[in-house]
Each structure stands twice: as C-alpha cells, then as structure tokens.
Amino acid sequence: MNKCTDSDVQEMLPDLLHRALAEGERLRVEEHLATCESCQEDLDVLRTVKSAAVFAPSIDVDRVVRQIPPYRTIVPAVERPARTRVVSWLVAASLAIVVLGGGSVLLQSNGSPASNSPRYQQLPNRIAKAPEATKPGSTEPVVVPMAVVQPSIAPHPHALALAADADGLSDGSLVQLMNDMDGFDALPGSELDPVISVDSGDSL
Amino acid sequence: MTPSPEGRPQETDMELINRWRAGDGRAATRLVGRHSQALARFAASAGEREGIEELVQDTFVRAFASLDSFRGASTLRTWLFTIERRLMLDRRRAERRSRETVPVEETDHVSEYGALDGLIAEEAQERVRKSLDALSPTQREVFTLRVQQGLSYKEIAEVVGSTEGAARVHYHNAIKTVKEFLKDE
Numbered sequence A: 001m002n003k004c005t006d007s008d009v010q011e012m013l014p015d016l017l018h019r020a021l022a023e024g025e026r027l028r029v030e031e032h033l034a035t036c037e038s039c040q041e042d043l044d045v046l047r048t049v050k051s052a053a054v055f056a057p058s059i060d061v062d063r064v065v066r067q068i069p070p071y072r073t074i075v076p077a078v079e080r081p082a083r084t085r086v087v088s089w090l091v092a093a094s095l096a097i098v099v100l101g102g103g104s105v106l107l108q109s110n111g112s113p114a115s116n117s118p119r120y121q122q123l124p125n126r127i128a129k130a131p132e133a134t135k136p137g138s139t140e141p142v143v144v145p146m147a148v149v150q151p152s153i154a155p156h157p158h159a160l161a162l163a164a165d166a167d168g169l170s171d172g173s174l175v176q177l178m179n180d181m182d183g184f185d186a187l188p189g190s191e192l193d194p195v196i197s198v199d200s201g202d203s204l
Numbered sequence B: 001m002t003p004s005p006e007g008r009p010q011e012t013d014m015e016l017i018n019r020w021r022a023g024d025g026r027a028a029t030r031l032v033g034r035h036s037q038a039l040a041r042f043a044a045s046a047g048e049r050e051g052i053e054e055l056v057q058d059t060f061v062r063a064f065a066s067l068d069s070f071r072g073a074s075t076l077r078t079w080l081f082t083i084e085r086r087l088m089l090d091r092r093r094a095e096r097r098s099r100e101t102v103p104v105e106e107t108d109h110v111s112e113y114g115a116l117d118g119l120i121a122e123e124a125q126e127r128v129r130k131s132l133d134a135l136s137p138t139q140r141e142v143f144t145l146r147v148q149q150g151l152s153y154k155e156i157a158e159v160v161g162s163t164e165g166a167a168r169v170h171y172h173n174a175i176k177t178v179k180e181f182l183k184d185e
C-alpha cells in the first residue's frame, strides 16, 4: 500500500464524512481518494468509527428540560427548602414595619456572612444599597432612610419582593404581596437571601 | 436562520437562547433536543459507561444556569462539550477518590449500559470500542470529537483545553492506532 504524503487531504477526511467541505475541497479530496489506497483505508476506518457512535443511550429530552429552572430563577448554589417559608414571613414582617413605621427603619447588623456569599452577588442592583447595613464585622446599628428602599412596584411577584416599594403599598396590596410570597416556596431559595440581610442580618 | 431539511426556516441556537431568556420554555426543549444526543455520544465515546443521561442532564442544567456567559464565540455545541467534559473529569476524580478510600470489587460495566449494548451492539461496534480503549484519554477525546462529532481542530482545542496543533497530532496518532487495531482484529 502507498504511503500517503498529502496531509491536507488526510485531515479533511472526517469533514468529508460530515459533509462539511466546500465544493472545491470536496472535489480535491475525492480526486485524491481515487488513487490513494492509504486514504481509502483511513476513510473506511473513520466510517466504521462514526457509525459505531450509536451505542450511546437515547436521552429523554422532556426529563432533562424539567430539571432546567426558568431563566433568572436559576441559581447554581445550594438549595434551602425548609427555610423559605420562614423567610417569606420575615420579609412580610419587615415590610409591614417599613409601611407602618414611616420615615426610617432601624436595622441591626451583626455581620452576616450571607452578604459575602456568591448567591448574594447575583442579586439585581435595585437592592444593592442594603449591604451597607450588613457589613461583616460591623456591630453598629445602621439607619436606612426610607428613600433608600424605593424602587417602583414590579408587576411580577418575585420582583415585587425584591423591589419592596413600601411607600406604594395599600393594605390590599400588602395582603396580595404576602399571598404572593407564600408562593415563593417553589422558587430557588437563594434570591431571598439579601432580604434576610436587610431584615435582621442574623444567620437564619 | 438556516433552512431545515423540510425547507422550514430553522432557528439558530442563539435565537432559541434569546427566546428562552424571554420566558419561552419550548425554546429549551428545542435546544436540548438538538444537542442532547451528541452529548450522550460524546460521553459514551469518551468511555463513560453509567449515568450518561444524568451527565447530559447536569450539563444542560449548568449550561442554562450560566448562559449569560455564553457569548456565541464558539458554537453552543462546542461549549456544551466543554462543560460536559469538565463534569466527566470531576466524576472520574471523585470515583478515583472513592476507590482509594473504600476498596470496592472491580465492577464489570454491565448495568444500564451493558443491557442497552446487548440489544444494539454489533460486532463492529464492539471492535471500535476496543480500539478506542487502546487510545490515551486525550487521543480518544480528540479522535471521537473529530470523527463522530465532526468538530474542527480549533473547536476540539477549545473543548479539551489544548492547541490546534496538539489536537492534530493526537488525531494522527489515534487514527494510526485504531487502524492497526481494526486490521489486526
């Protein structure tokens, strides 16, 4: 058998199998193959190897898709199932304080490590001012003026919890918010973390 | 958009990703359907025997969780292969560690894979598998990505964290070994 010296053609053989060659390249490879026994053998080997790839199990697409959370609720970190309900009530309670209390809220910080967690850093900017109240190591109570917690009401319950526009909440909408937060059990717990920090900063 | 075999315009991966970001869950189904089998084949070709479906699932969960970091510089499939390969390496490392700490009897790779194999395996497939077993892990990855998945050397280099030149060398050594093996059988 001949020893092939056309390394370009040798390298294009898998592309020929996958029909990934431009017309000109394909013609060149086929022309070469007509006279090169070594490349013919290579091509046979490649065909055999390619067709043997069917031994992979078939994948249940729906089952895979069911494991993929919707965009923006995905958090690659840990799950914290049992705590979310407690947390949502704490959120509700803190919001109620904000609503009823008027101009400012006293936040007690005790240096929660949660403010440093990777999950925390995924939060939207709208609550980015809150960490001032929870700097690790700080033992001073921090006063956060009402104006700090003042984004607009978001239509999505999820966004609503994070936005926490206490000014705009009537009694009816506060009830609505608390009902919405009950539904949070179905969401990954991590996005609620910063609210914990704002609320108490302790290690719930 | 590229035309599908039926002449219908087929959405690109990037278009499907954007639809998924906009809340269309069906776009995820299309993406998974489009790439899951290639991921399963890659895992099988790389020598994975068990839990291939879980591996593919983990790959997608991770990929979707970090889709914001996918800028489309490579193809989505290449990027998915990269993620899957890292998961396979993690898995092997974990398996090695558990073997070191808990002595277990040699498993005989029957299981789901063996059963499946028994149904569809033909002699040629068995021979190919044995020939791939004769390659080094990197040669095997490069060779199967090139031959079974049709990736370019540039894409392969990206997946295995190497250079195009090194991928070429691995490919040439691999085909030589496989050819010899299949000839001798």
Ligand SMILES: [Zn+2]
Pocket (backbone or CB within 6 Å): A004, A005, A006, A009, A010, A032, A036, A037, A038, A039, A040
């Ligand atoms: Zn040749």
